[in-house]
Amino acid sequence: MLKKIVNPLVLASIALLPLMSACSSDSKKETEAKKSSEPVKKEVAVSKIGHDYNVQPKKVADGIWCMFGVLDGPTKENGGFMSNSCYIQTKDSWVLWDTGATYKFAEQAYAAMKKIKDMPVSTVLISHEHDDHWLGAGYYQKNFGAKVIGSKLIARDFKPGHEAETRMYRILTPETVEGTKIITVDETAQEGKTTTYNIGGLEMKYVSLGKAHSEDDYLLYLPSKNVVLAADVIMNGRITSNRDGSVLGQIKAIKAVKNLNWDVCVPGHGFITDKTATDESTLYFKLLKERILKALDDDVEATEINEVVTLPEFKKAAMYDMLNSNNVSAAYTELEMADDPEAPEYSF
């Protein structure tokens, strides 16, 4: 009875540990006590069986289901499921918008979608080169011979066989990334253009946004559904990472999204898909631009910019502490060099 209420560590400190480990039932109790108090145990259990992503597709519009990742960077606990991806139903196949970060995620996503409709995946459209959005694509190439369409930057920055260098391989457990491979894109996205596809009777517009969130961003617009799949040029509930992007490019891209006729807008990260989906990104980049330009007018030095420009309006948003100061520094560098920060609006 006494042992039940005494912390095993206390027992160890009074030199009873050798006695305990000699007794199998007591050492089992010790293990159980640790299990209940240490969340890290879950991770160990996960790594043995591979990650259970608990994929729950959410229907966002007629014939479109999305999986919404958590508002965080990739961690062992989330298995890299921290971005959004969508399945689009056509007459005889699924079309994907982004694939998630691992082979296992893709496998589990497909298993969930197969219950909704059992049909192959014909096409995978990728929004941009960040690996949380496409590293699962190999599952669809391997199992369905799906055609993968994406930015040329994937081939520039990711070489098949160099998986160990990717963020996901560095962060996730070996069991979670098992089977995940860097793919070769089958069709390179058309920069600076809108490419219209008609797949299984459904028209979709794959729209180049130029350098915005990354160096080469795309959105997918489904005119007959009034749906825009905006990926990372739109986020809500969390701060963006603008490390590879552009403040001015983001502002143009957000305007391009808002100029489309839609009822549903699915962000790359975040859960809000209604008419307010774009509000946070719009405000964030508006304030960032205004405050940096004011600081430049006031001759604030680069070394002081993070003291002068903050965005307290977003302090409670996820990842603010991790990403905001880098965004501010990058915005300073960009806007200091910009010839015309009030460049004309994006149109296509």
Ligand SMILES: [Zn+2]
């Ligand atoms: Zn991204």
